[in-house]
Amino acid sequence: MSAHPLDINAVSEWNTALRSATADGQTVIVDFWATWCGPCKAIAPVYDNLAKQYSWVKFLRVDVDKQQAIAQKYQISAMPTFVAIKAGKVVDTLKGADPAGLNRLVATHAGPNPPIPPMSAEAEAAKEEGNALFKAGDYAGARDKYGKAIELAPRSFVLLGNRAFASLKLASPDFSSALSDAEAAVKLAPTWAKGHVRRGEALEGLGRVDEAVKAFEEAVRTGTGQVKTEAAQKLEKAKTKLQ
Missing domain, CATH: 1.25.40.10 (Tetratricopeptide repeat domain)
Structure with missing residues (x-):
């Protein structure tokens, strides 16, 4: 499992990441950000550190300007917005560069280490x-x-x-x-x-x-x-x- 957030560069990459996470029982944490967003850059190191700390969680980054279809699907209206996804469904959302809130979001939804794959x-x-x-x-x-x-x-x-x-x-x-x-x-x-x-x-x-x-x-x-x-x-x- 990667200890670094994965930058999503295409819808196909997004779909693959969610499918693989669901198959492995992983929680997905997404950072919806923009290059012009100062608060996004300020909280980026916190997000990176959490990715290292919770290596069994899948951390993704989505540039809302480059991946507008993904941003629209999840109704992203403010940057940064952090979304927790389990089994393909959104379970929590945090708007704004709130380090304490982001830590709570990840800790609450990280799940067991290692993740337990779902069974039939x-x-x-x-x-x-x-x-x-x-x-x-x-x-x-x-x-x-x-x-x-x-x-x-x-x-x-x-x-x-x-x-x-x-x-x-x-x-x-x-x-x-x-x-x-x-x-x-x-x-x-x-x-x-x-x-x-x-x-x-x-x-x-x-x-x-x-x-x-x-x-x-x-x-x-x-x-x-x-x-x-x-x-x-x-x-x-x-x-x-x-x-």
């Missing part, structure tokens, strides 16, 4: 069945349901992580399968801390403790809240095994 109703149903079986302690059944969901949504790193966890919870844990799923998950979502935790657990179960330590370190680096705390605890335990 069939995939969601299979996932929920898997969750119910997991809660009931039927880990083998849960793994099968997660597998069906993955067939329908192969890009879902969350489903891969769920199946990895189910493999780890079996009476005879399937560490190899768990590792395969966890590695596929973090390949899709390199900053997903929970995926790195599952990868570390699988590696530790396979006796590859030195690699597990690195996986837990990555989980600590990318994680927040409870996931980060869990990763830190597992990291310390894994380090103890190496001593």
Whole structure:
């Protein structure tokens, strides 16, 4: 994901950006600006910094004079105007060069890091069945349901992580399968801390403790809240095994 706003130079670029963001579950933040607009230039560094801070969000810039069709579609009447878009629909708007307001807009609508791609109703149903079986302690059944969901949504790193966890919870844990799923998950979502935790657990179960330590370190680096705390605890335990 880019850490810099993307300048939109054609309607086709705009459409492609929105479609790809929807497919990836990304929030889109748009800066509608003009070259003659002094406040637009004044707040541009704030917008650039937010793009770096929220690297999982898609930041766009639209010059209203060059892309009048886009500006008219979104009824832009003042510059700068910042628009938050989710799944192709406008969810919030901010008019004017208001740094505090812009920070709030982005923080409110940024969504999870990394973004979670939307799934079909069939995939969601299979996932929920898997969750119910997991809660009931039927880990083998849960793994099968997660597998069906993955067939329908192969890009879902969350489903891969769920199946990895189910493999780890079996009476005879399937560490190899768990590792395969966890590695596929973090390949899709390199900053997903929970995926790195599952990868570390699988590696530790396979006796590859030195690699597990690195996986837990990555989980600590990318994680927040409870996931980060869990990763830190597992990291310390894994380090103890190496001593």
